[in-house]
Amino acid sequence: MPRTLVKDALNATAPNDAILLQGWVRTRRDAKAFSFIELNDGSSLKGLQIIVDASLPDYVHVTRANTGASVEVHGKLVESKGGGQKWEVVATKFTVLGEADATYPLQKKGHTLEFLREIAHLRPRSNLFGAVFRVRSRLAYAVHQFFQERGFHYVHTPIITASDAEGAGNMFRVTTLDPANPPKTPDGAVDCAQDFFGKKTFLTVSGQLEGEIFATALSSIYTFGPTFRAENSHTSRHAAEFWMIEPEVAFCDLNGDMDLAEAFVKHLIRDAKEHCAADLEFFSKFVDKELLARLDFVLDKPFVRCSYTEAVEILTKSGKTWEHPISWGANLQAEHERYLTEEHFKCPVTVYNYPRAIKAFYMRKNDGEAPDRQTVAAMDLLVPGIGEIIGGSQREERLDLLKEGMALHHLDEKAYWWYLDLRRYGSVPHAGFGLGFERMLMFVTGVANIRDVIPFARTPGTAEF
């Protein structure tokens, strides 16, 4: 007999005389003549109520079906006599597949997120994490759907890379050399030429530069994969390993890039609302009361677009005192970004055209500006509660200006020979951005800590599981 998922049983339109369910016991309530078992198989937030009558021969096994045990139930799907659920299953055959004794850590009560992180191998069986990871799965699908429907091609950029100065933070070294006894060059330095790849290699901090290669061939591409930053960041929104989505579009300028970013974020929110409604209701009830209202609000209105120069004026005229003083040329700090999106505009804000000096070498220089007010066509999308969720730019497609940018950032042209070739041969205007998948999940679920939207979080000092 084929297995029926709890989700499908709950959505049944008619009773069913013979049904098979498999899953884990969430809670059991014993009555004199029968027991109630709430069965969950991860297919939905809500479980299915199982009735095991004491007259059933298998009833002797019910006492072993404690919270956490895995069970198999053959039975009849019938309309429930009790309140609280439409359908329930009256068991005809009841089997405990795997017991869970009193040491099972998940209890029928609220646990702290900190405790659940310590049992990351069991927390997917909780309501909250079941919901988080169902949404994560759905949104990963929605990412591909959004881009595939728009003619983008999915590119697998390398995870191991030799590009070591992309300006996106510290990198993890990848090496097979013996750390205790590495080969040395005559002058005493570690001889990286003898390493596995014959040179220094790292885990990628971004697939953007390789993405540009494919955008200047396939026109519109996106990457979606793991990214690594060896920053010693102790915050609720940084992880050493996270997933990033990086579209790159040829024949596209900054406005097109901002349009794409806005459409993408809205698509993901709309998709979650449509396909994960019960899970989002759960978050709205137990994690963040404002969640659903905020998501609706974000969908309804166009995002505000505000140039860096305007943003600095707003911040200067706000009358607020800043921990980090703000003036033209300084980077926007978290407190500034939070003010813009949470207090001043009260909606998602795209800040664009940042000072050239504080942005990456590959960003396109804007023309016709005073020498002390030069900007690049960069943009950051800020959302309430999280801050920066997207960072992107139009890329510098003019060879001479790209070389100038590299000189400003003290980069060696030789290391980027292939990147410069893209400007030597058939260069086109192009633009792209990076969206932190976990930050998007935090925004959609209301979950406040990045460690709780990653199955197994890697943060400084922590790599359990």
Add this chain to the structure above:
RNA sequence: UGCCUGGUAGCUCAGUGGUAGAGCAGGUGACUGUUAAUCACUUGGUCGUAGGUUCGAUCCCUACCCGGGCAGCCA
């Protein structure tokens, strides 16, 4: 990395310079078409680690370890 904050029963927490309590979980019993069921009884802790002050430290001091928050870095 800097600053702040916490570490007491399996979990969530209270508490006091004289070596500790509650709720939940577990156990036993009762009761019930129950919904994190309910009621009664009950098991359970060298109070993060190592020093120091003191007649005496879980409590005060120092260091360290671990968790969390904020800032910087960014996605």
